[in-house]
Amino acid sequence: MAEFVDVVRRRRMTRAFEPRPVPLETLAEIVDLASRAPSAGKAQGFHLVVLDGDRTSEFWDITLPVMRRGTFKWQRLLDAPLIALPFADPKAYTDRYAEPDKAGTGLGAGAQAWPAPYWTIDASMAVMTMLLAAEDLGLGALFFGVFKGERELRQHLGVPPGPELLGALAIGYPTDPTDPSAPLPRDGAYAKGRSASRARRTPGEIIHHGHW
Numbered sequence: 001m002a003e004f005v006d007v008v009r010r011r012r013m014t015r016a017f018e019p020r021p022v023p024l025e026t027l028a029e030i031v032d033l034a035s036r037a038p039s040a041g042k043a044q045g046f047h048l049v050v051l052d053g054d055r056t057s058e059f060w061d062i063t064l065p066v067m068r069r070g071t072f073k074w075q076r077l078l079d080a081p082l083i084a085l086p087f088a089d090p091k092a093y094t095d096r097y098a099e100p101d102k103a104g105t106g107l108g109a110g111a112q113a114w115p116a117p118y119w120t121i122d123a124s125m126a127v128m129t130m131l132l133a134a135e136d137l138g139l140g141a142l143f144f145g146v147f148k149g150e151r152e153l154r155q156h157l158g159v160p161p162g163p164e165l166l167g168a169l170a171i172g173y174p175t176d177p178t179d180p181s182a183p184l185p186r187d188g189a190y191a192k193g194r195s196a197s198r199a200r201r202t203p204g205e206i207i208h209h210g211h212w
């Protein structure tokens with residue numbers, strides 16, 4: 001296991017995978033760590049629908065139809081052995097905040113009463129923990145948007161109305177996108193995205209001391 005700072009510095013989104021399966025115990029280890037992420041009122045309205053092995057094709061068939069696949073930039077993303085779909089359930093929060101110790105907040109009234117969607121915030125923290133846990137275990141992962149086919153995907157996977165889909169997580173063993181026998185890049189960037197060359201903002205640019 002690596003030091004925390006090394007894991008954070010090394011993690012990069014992975015867009016090229018070996019087809020080698022991720023053992024389900026490894027996924028459970030990652031999710032166990034994610035279950036320790038902060039959660040408002042400890043409501044924990046975070047769910048993952050997982051497709052692995054041959055079943056990952058069900059995700060791609062719906063979100064990236066075969067006709068568009070030939071021109072898809074990240075061909076080896078399609079080799080990811082595991083796709084996990086993170087959902088945030090607002091009802092877990094409105095129910096929790098209607099309980100006696102939280103009722104005074106008025107947030108039990110419904111999702112519209114919330115100034116910020118704590119379910120999305122919690123689920124995002126859990127996803128971040130998953131990305132770091134995957135890195136720590138020598139795996140790679142990509143969080144990416146589901147821009148097409150969400151309705152069909154929900155129906156296909158039996159997702160009830162309510163839980164909100166954040167996006168998708170591809171998890172697996174990283175590989176060089178062009179040459180699987182090549183040594184893996186040291187910076188951990190496997191198939192860099194278009195945004196990768198943008199400069200990372202410095203703490204000085206992020207911190208507003210005392211006033212915006």
Ligand SMILES: Cc1cc2nc3c(=O)[nH]c(=O)nc-3n(C[C@H](O)[C@H](O)[C@H](O)COP(=O)(O)O)c2cc1C
Pocket residue numbers: 011012013014015143144145167193195196
């Ligand atoms: C909310 C969110 C959505 C993203 N969507 C995509 C996506 O659809 N496709 C993609 O290739 N990368 C996606 N990314 C990855 C970002 O491009 C990436 O995190 C950013 O360029 C910084 O690179 P790094 O995470 O490898 O350091 C997404 C990241 C986040 C946090």
